[in-house]
Amino acid sequence: xxxxxxxxxxxxxxxxxxxxxxxxxxxxxxxxxxxxxxxxxxxxxxxxxxxxxxxxxxxxxxxxxxxxxxxxxxxxxxxxxxxxxxxxxxxxxxxxxxxxxxxxxxxxxxxxxxxxxxxxxxxxxxxxxxxxxxxxxxxxxxxxxxxxxxxxxxxxxxxxxxxxxxxxxxxxxxxxxxxxxxxxxxxxxx
Amino acid sequence: xxxxxxxxxxxxxxxxxxxxxxxxxxxxxxxxxxxxxxxxxxxxxxxxxxxxxxxxxxxxxxxxxxxxxxxxxxxxxxxxxxxxxxxxxxxxxxxxxxxxxxxxxxxxxxxxxxxxxxxxxxxxxxxxxxxxxxxxxxxxxxxxxxxxxxxxxxxxxxxxxxxxxxxxxxxxxxxxxxxxxxxxxxxxxx
Amino acid sequence: xxxxxxxxxxxxxxxxxxxxxxxxxxxxxxxxxxxxxxxxxxxxxxxxxxxxxxxxxxxxxxxxxxxxxxxxxxxxxxxxxxxxxxxxxxxxxxxxxxxxxxxxxxxxxxxxxxxxxxxxxxxxxxxxxxxxxxxxxxxxxxxxxxxxxxxxxxxxxxxxxxxxxxxxxxxxxxxxxxxxxxxxxxxxxx
Amino acid sequence: xxxxxxxxxxxxxxxxxxxxxxxxxxxxxxxxxxxxxxxxxxxxxxxxxxxxxxxxxxxxxxxxxxxxxxxxxxxxxxxxxxxxxxxxxxxxxxxxxxxxxxxxxxxxxxxxxxxxxxxxxxxxxxxxxxxxxxxxxxxxxxxxxxxxxxxxxxxxxxxxxxxxxxxxxxxxxxxxxxxxxxxxxxxxxx
DNA sequence: ACACTCGGGACTACCCGTTAAT
DNA sequence: ATTAACGGGTAGTCCCGAGTGT
Numbered sequence: 001x002x003x004x005x006x007x008x009x010x011x012x013x014x015x016x017x018x019x020x021x022x023x024x025x026x027x028x029x030x031x032x033x034x035x036x037x038x039x040x041x042x043x044x045x046x047x048x049x050x051x052x053x054x055x056x057x058x059x060x061x062x063x064x065x066x067x068x069x070x071x072x073x074x075x076x077x078x079x080x081x082x083x084x085x086x087x088x089x090x091x092x093x094x095x096x097x098x099x100x101x102x103x104x105x106x107x108x109x110x111x112x113x114x115x116x117x118x119x120x121x122x123x124x125x126x127x128x129x130x131x132x133x134x135x136x137x138x139x140x141x142x143x144x145x146x147x148x149x150x151x152x153x154x155x156x157x158x159x160x161x162x163x164x165x166x167x168x169x170x171x172x173x174x175x176x177x178x179x180x181x182x183x184x185x186x187x188x189x190x
Numbered sequence: 191x192x193x194x195x196x197x198x199x200x201x202x203x204x205x206x207x208x209x210x211x212x213x214x215x216x217x218x219x220x221x222x223x224x225x226x227x228x229x230x231x232x233x234x235x236x237x238x239x240x241x242x243x244x245x246x247x248x249x250x251x252x253x254x255x256x257x258x259x260x261x262x263x264x265x266x267x268x269x270x271x272x273x274x275x276x277x278x279x280x281x282x283x284x285x286x287x288x289x290x291x292x293x294x295x296x297x298x299x300x301x302x303x304x305x306x307x308x309x310x311x312x313x314x315x316x317x318x319x320x321x322x323x324x325x326x327x328x329x330x331x332x333x334x335x336x337x338x339x340x341x342x343x344x345x346x347x348x349x350x351x352x353x354x355x356x357x358x359x360x361x362x363x364x365x366x367x368x369x370x371x372x373x374x375x376x377x378x379x380x
Numbered sequence: 381x382x383x384x385x386x387x388x389x390x391x392x393x394x395x396x397x398x399x400x401x402x403x404x405x406x407x408x409x410x411x412x413x414x415x416x417x418x419x420x421x422x423x424x425x426x427x428x429x430x431x432x433x434x435x436x437x438x439x440x441x442x443x444x445x446x447x448x449x450x451x452x453x454x455x456x457x458x459x460x461x462x463x464x465x466x467x468x469x470x471x472x473x474x475x476x477x478x479x480x481x482x483x484x485x486x487x488x489x490x491x492x493x494x495x496x497x498x499x500x501x502x503x504x505x506x507x508x509x510x511x512x513x514x515x516x517x518x519x520x521x522x523x524x525x526x527x528x529x530x531x532x533x534x535x536x537x538x539x540x541x542x543x544x545x546x547x548x549x550x551x552x553x554x555x556x557x558x559x560x561x562x563x564x565x566x567x568x569x570x
Numbered sequence: 571x572x573x574x575x576x577x578x579x580x581x582x583x584x585x586x587x588x589x590x591x592x593x594x595x596x597x598x599x600x601x602x603x604x605x606x607x608x609x610x611x612x613x614x615x616x617x618x619x620x621x622x623x624x625x626x627x628x629x630x631x632x633x634x635x636x637x638x639x640x641x642x643x644x645x646x647x648x649x650x651x652x653x654x655x656x657x658x659x660x661x662x663x664x665x666x667x668x669x670x671x672x673x674x675x676x677x678x679x680x681x682x683x684x685x686x687x688x689x690x691x692x693x694x695x696x697x698x699x700x701x702x703x704x705x706x707x708x709x710x711x712x713x714x715x716x717x718x719x720x721x722x723x724x725x726x727x728x729x730x731x732x733x734x735x736x737x738x739x740x741x742x743x744x745x746x747x748x749x750x751x752x753x754x755x756x757x758x759x760x
Numbered sequence: 761a762c763a764c765t766c767g768g769g770a771c772t773a774c775c776c777g778t779t780a781a782t
Numbered sequence: 783a784t785t786a787a788c789g790g791g792t793a794g795t796c797c798c799g800a801g802t803g804t
Binding site for chain 2: 011012013014015090091092093094095104125127128129132133135136138139140141142143144145146147149150151160163164166167168169170171172
Binding site: 394505507512516518520529531546551552 | 710713715719
């Protein structure tokens with residue numbers, strides 16, 4: 001249910017009342033409990049669908065693709081309430097009982113693929129550890145998202161991510177790659 | 191109340207039932223409502239005290255001090271339940287009604303001081319923007335804390351922060367400073 | 381709910397605890413809050429139903445009918461807990477938040493119809509103002525009801541109303557009507 | 571305490587929270603409970619003082635005096651919060667546990683004195699029963715007060731009482747007295 | 761004698777996520 | 783898939799007293 005995503009995204013898991021979800025969706029309680037066995041189950045469904053309707057940018061893997069992906073996600077977080085809910089619920093794991101480190105690992109895995117490609121294309125500096133870097137990118141994205149949400153309701157999230165990359169790139173990319181990378185100041189798509 | 195910090199830290203704001211706080215603290219409702227006029231007020235008090243009992247590492251300002259501070263905070267987050275609660279409530283701002291971007295800004299400000307000192311001591315590379323970097327450090331710390339909490343209950347948080355710095359330093363510090371910086375792999379105090 | 385009427389009638393609005401209503405009705409809180417969204421809403425429902433199950437005496441309109449109605453209401457107030465509750469809540473309007481002067485106006489309107497009929501049948505003395513008299517009858521009834529409830533738990537209410545009329549009639553009715561009017565001393569139905 | 575009178579008058583007995591009284595009075599709980607042993611006791615004290623600071627109109631007893639008294643009381647009810655509280659608490663007897671029919675009886679007694687004087691001065695029609703009439707006056711006053719409070723916050727109470735008397739007088743007073751009686755339309759003092 | 765801080769519990773109206781009946 | 787209900791939970795208020803000074 002799409003209404004659930006909105007409410008979870010706005011109020012968090014425990015702050016989201018089922019009734020609010022129901023009446024925003026225009027459904028009755030029984031109807032929902034036919035499809036989802038519990039609130040937790042509903043949240044799980046939202047999480048699953050949250051990653052579903054993302055259209056990650058195409059393009060050959062590598063550092064540039066990784067950057068493009070994060071900027072795309074940043075922009076997506078501004079309007080896509082499913083994705084917002086996914087992120088919110090991921091952050092709150094533990095309150096919700098939905099102990100699934102999955103989300104973060106999944107993204108780290110995705111990023112790692114790009115980083116490995118980057119390595120094999122010689123884009124990365126030798127001292128960079130791909131696994132660590134993937135974790136750092138996930139962590140940085142998460143943290144900047146939280147801050148941006150609180151301070152500007154995510155309006156400046158793409159800019160923040162862009163700044164993050166501009167800061168990080170010199171430490172990870174070889175000079176020639178670095179010169180070729182495109183990191184729009186405002187996070188707009190290339 | 192110290193019990194409140196624990197419960198807020200564990201369950202978040204809306205997940206924390208006042209009754210649980212009360213019975214963990216061994217006091218009654220009336221007693222609490224004499225000192226704090228509402229749950230929100232209680233949370234505010236926790237936030238305020240959360241930053242109070244930190245003993246930030248001494249030492250001349252600069253990049254090394256900034257690193258030491260973040261590592262200290264990482265270690266502190268492992269046992270200090272007041273600080274845990276402060277961070278948790280900061281992340282949840284909005285659900286709680288406690289709209290105070292304050293916490294993040296306050297830390298960014300602290301970090302900025304060190305960065306400015308670092309700049310004037312010639313520790314920073316010319317292309318680094320201090321304000322942006324301060325935000326990124328706060329964001330990175332926040333995000334890594336969230337991930338670490340979920341995956342290992344913060345057991346590996348200092349290591350993650352250390353890795354974060356090892357990754358970041360080449361991009362911000364001039365080579366001689368970089369060589370002199372101490373970033374213990376395990377995040378232990380110097 | 382019929383239990384609500386009893387408790388409201390006995391204790392007034394703010395004195396009536398929802399729990400008392402619930403356990404007297406033998407239902408649970410959730411059950412009630414499914415049907416009524418709040419205590420106020422419940423009270424409103426009681427008020428509405430209070431006037432519903434009254435069987436006002438039939439008969440051609442006029443002074444005699446008006447008297448019969450008030451005596452009937454007096455007798456009804458002795459056992460009909462719905463009506464009791466309606467009157468009680470009407471008196472307390474303002475504490476309850478149910479600002480609806482409606483009840484009193486409604487009755488004054490009813491009475492006025494009879495008085496207008498009486499006028500057109502030549503039963504009223506020329507100096508009598510129907511509107512004012514209607515208000516006075518409502519007020520007198522209300523006040524006597526309050527007194528009777530306190531002093532004798534409404535046991536003597538019909539008698540008091542009868543006395544009220546015996547006192548009032550000479551001032552409002554023309555002599556021949558006056559002679560024909562029946563006002564049983566004990567307020568019993570004709 | 572004068573603040574208690576206001577709050578009781580506004581909210582009724584059970585609707586009046588002690589804390590509200592206390593903070594309006596600018597006192598603390600302990601201070602109050604030294605002087606009054608309970609809320610009920612406080613209410614009793616308010617009732618007692620409520621009749622204290624009334625300056626009933628002087629003048630020889632009789633029908634005119636009775637009328638003057640009721641009009642004076644009507645005007646007093648508009649601003650004198652002690653008296654308002656007294657009336658309010660009198661109406662609510664039973665909720666409050668303060669079962670003292672006293673108030674009403676006391677007033678009926680006062681009125682009866684005037685009526686007896688009126689009788690001995692030949693002002694009353696022969697069929698009038700003084701005791702009954704006294705009760706009716708008390709009841710009428712009470713009821714009209716309730717209605718006026720709800721509809722106009724007592725702004726038109728004196729007018730209503732005046733109308734009450736204009737209606738009642740023909741039924742109780744002998745013609746010559748009736749002609750001499752002064753009942754200002756707006757209830758203003760003579 | 762008087763006042764206040766601090767606390768105790770039971771109670772308030774109301775909402776929670778969930779489930780039977782049908 | 784709906785209507786009705788459950789029962790425990792929500793934050794918060796109630797009136798009141800015990801202990802501590804002034």
